Amino acid sequence: MIYLDNAATTQIEETAFNAMLPFLKGEYGNASAVYELARNSKRAVFNARKQCATLIGAAPNEILFTSGGTESNNWALIGAYEALSKRGDGSSVSEKADTSGNANGHIITTAIEHHAILRTAEYLESLGVSVTYLKPDSEGFINASQVIEAIREDTFLVSVMTANNEIGTIEPVCEIADAVHSVRKDILVHTDAVQAYGQICFDAFAKHVDLLSASSHKLGGPKGVGMLYVRDGIRLAPFIRGGMQESGRRAGTENVAGIAGFGAAAEVSFAGIDAKIGRETELRDRLLAKICDITGVIINGPYEKGDFSKRLPGNISVCIKGIEGETALIMLDREGICASSGSACTSGAREPSHVLKAIGRADDEAKGSLRFTLSHHNTEEEVDRAAAVLSEIVSKLRARNRF
């Protein structure tokens, strides 16, 4: 098997796996209890909080653990809205609204966010919030001036992803956050960093954004755990209500093993980030060059004269003319190669992805989309075989469909 779908999920790192083991067996204490057994759990959670915080230059108490990236994204948007609408005195915004702007406030986000953001934004729209979905350029970039222009008096949140899960575009999030804050300090800036956390260097992110979502299983940690960075002093309503875990902001008994694994994975990836980026970039460029030898290939996402530095190191997204991505994926699977046609969350659907539409791909082109996302665990042999198999599949499909 050749695994080239690391944007969907990653192989668990040995260190992360080992870090989890004690808490799946003997160390089963509830981190909220008072005795020694519980203190070990509590310590593990705190340690992980520190490990996860280091990656973005945050303080440990600014990291709140969740069940994953999707929960973090839901929480950031809904929590920001509810914090605003309650205004601490129980009255709703609409009661206080003046005549300008929308009584329920305004959010700025982008048309290429993950569904965890888009569906949540749509939900908020259904509650009366207005939402602006910024259109990216043809390589998937959103720029700071676009965001600034979209700001209205009632804007309370900007949410722009750090890196796109389908086409790998790395957005200038810090620049956007600084620009927004220079205009209006009270607007919260959130970034969905699920695809970028542990994949690219961003140890200064906490200095710029107010809220940041990340997920453990995208960087070699276990599934079912994620985090939301909430800058100290930011007002955010709780999303999961109940006990006093996570400083009373996110209820539910801590997933100690998962959190310990997440922390260990974050630490490993932070320590080896440069080598990892270098290796993935090397493999990606090798595979991309071979894929581009196939005629009729369009690269999705940033590529300026062969410079791919503004995309995620492991990401390749292409549209191949004359084939259907869905069919090619099945044929790749029959050859033991794991890839994706877009994001894992929409696979199985032949509808062109919202991301490819937003960067201007025609429906016909978008149907032939394929995504290969590499990790540092891949090898040259794997990459070469994948390219050879793909080339053969494309020829077969084109011959059949008389392309």
Add this chain to the structure above:
Amino acid sequence: MVSYICMSRIGNLCGNKEMKKTVVVGMSGGVDSSVCAYLLKEQGYDVIGVTMQIWRPENACDVSYNGGCCGLSAVDDARRVADVIGIPYYVMDFREEFQKYVIDNFTSQYVKGRTPNPCIECNRHVKWEALLQKARDIGADYLATGHYARITKLENGRYTISASKTAAKDQTYALYALTQDQLSHTLLPIGEYEKTDVRKIAEEAGLPVAHKKDSQEICFVPDGDYASFIEKEDGVVVPGPGDFVTPDGTFIAKHKGITHYTVGQRRGLGVAAGERIYVTNIDPATDRVTLGADEDLFTSVVIADDVCWMGIEGIAPDEKVRVKAKIRYNHGGETGVLESAGEGKVKVSFDKPVRAAAPGQALVYYDETGTYIYGGGTIVQ
């Protein structure tokens, strides 16, 4: 279990890798298509299970695990069956084709006062065009389904659909529109079995759907309320209320709109009459629905267009062929004479009048014993 396997027609492919043919089995999550996949695997084929995704996103609160042949539970069931059998399984997206060829056609026919059979359109355009094409794309030699029907090569060299072993579950009717090329790339192993055999095989093989109920209604209208389904479709101008009239044109009462009625319908008319009355005609031009007595529903001649030929290549302008023909899915069939009606149409003059031939349904004609399909078309009158 072994005894059933030996009964099958194609049983000598096992162990011979060179000969191993690949077949895509369309899996609905039901017992028939599950056993179909199981039998083909046992016969030595390289089997790939596929469920066609044809439903559209619903309101998240409404998503339920209700029946329907291709809903969410269908995918779960089919996937579990594929696991038990040990075959790769994929969900393929055919929502676009299903919307275009099945749903849009269904609504437009109803709006025209006709009574379409969506299973025929689905078989013709979605399963045996889009799915077969996909199957061939991924390197498969055949498409197989769990229909109770068989494929036979006749002496004239043509492939045809023939009745399954079990007359009670005959599903040949909805397959009349398949082409010779499609038939030559199709396997229908279930046609060799009785329904009770199929359940027994499923049970013995440990397939988790052995006791699942058969689906009945049209899969995309599980509650059977076609009129409300049509009203909810985008871009459909639903005909408004019109008149119920007697066969001589006398006004009886107002009706809800022609999409609420079908020829032969007795219930739900909302008209009180001394004797039993039925819908005998629907006129989309005037929105009039004629109500009449049972005997008004009988006709001796049925004409069809959009004709497909299967067991025979066609008929000469002055040729007459003795046939047995069916005018709806559950019709037992009636003998008569098939001849050309000009302009690509055919007509069947029945020996005994048939009841409630509804425009939009298929006229499917078989050899006189009702065993082999000769061809079929869409009833126009």
